[in-house]
Amino acid sequence: MKVIVALSGMIIPLLIFYIVLSGLWAKVNVYEEFLEGARDGMKTVVGIMPTMIGLMVGVGILRASGFLDFLGELLGTLLKPFGFPAPLMPLAIVKMFSSSAATGLVLDLFKEYGTDSQIGLITSLMMSSTETIFYTMSVYFLAANVTKTRWTLSGALLATLAGTAASVVLAQKMCGL
Numbered sequence: 001m002k003v004i005v006a007l008s009g010m011i012i013p014l015l016i017f018y019i020v021l022s023g024l025w026a027k028v029n030v031y032e033e034f035l036e037g038a039r040d041g042m043k044t045v046v047g048i049m050p051t052m053i054g055l056m057v058g059v060g061i062l063r064a065s066g067f068l069d070f071l072g073e074l075l076g077t078l079l080k081p082f083g084f085p086a087p088l089m090p091l092a093i094v095k096m097f098s099s100s101a102a103t104g105l106v107l108d109l110f111k112e113y114g115t116d117s118q119i120g121l122i123t124s125l126m127m128s129s130t131e132t133i134f135y136t137m138s139v140y141f142l143a144a145n146v147t148k149t150r151w152t153l154s155g156a157l158l159a160t161l162a163g164t165a166a167s168v169v170l171a172q173k174m175c176g177l
Contacts, residue, residue: 044143051138059094059101068093083168085119087112091126092164096133103127121171129163131156 023030062068068090075093076086087109095102106123113119133156141149 048139048142051142052135055097055135055138056101059098063090063094063101083172084164085122087119088122088126091123092130095127095130096160098135099132102132118171118175121174122167125167125170126164129167130160131163133157133160 020030023033071093072089073086076084076089079089080086091102091105091109094105106127109123110120115124133153137149137152137156140146141152
């Protein structure tokens with residue numbers, strides 16, 4: 001175990017050292033290339049900033065207004081026969097938009113139900129098996145200038161549904177239900 005810990009601490013510095021040496025070996029001005037990449041990265045950050053702010057503000061408004069809880073209770077009662085607990089519905093909705101906002105909900109769920117409860121297990125599994133669909137699509141498609149998304153949204157929603165369903169089934173198995 002100590003070898004893995006020591007190796008993991010050296011991987012990033014060794015990778016950077018390898019990249020710099022490879023660039024020098026190929027007679028590339030590594031510093032200038034680094035600065036050009038940093039400039040491009042800053043342009044990307046500035047370009048996607050309005051989208052990120054809009055998503056964060058929207059999720060904050062939905063959560064503060066109580067609409068998210070109302071929608072969660074409404075949809076949660078519909079999904080209860082399938083084993084999906086109603087308190088997880090706001091998390092399932094928010095996770096599609098913002099992972100950091102979802103993390104706040106996760107902490108609230110852990111405080112209320114505990115980490116080893118069925119709701120805590122489903123929460124943990126759901127956070128690791130679903131994606132921030134709308135954030136990812138808006139940020140990465142904007143950064144890459146993708147205009148034709150084709151089946152991305154429907155595929156991502158289907159994958160999220162599958163990840164959520166798998167979370168419920170696995171947590172039930174772990175809890176012996």
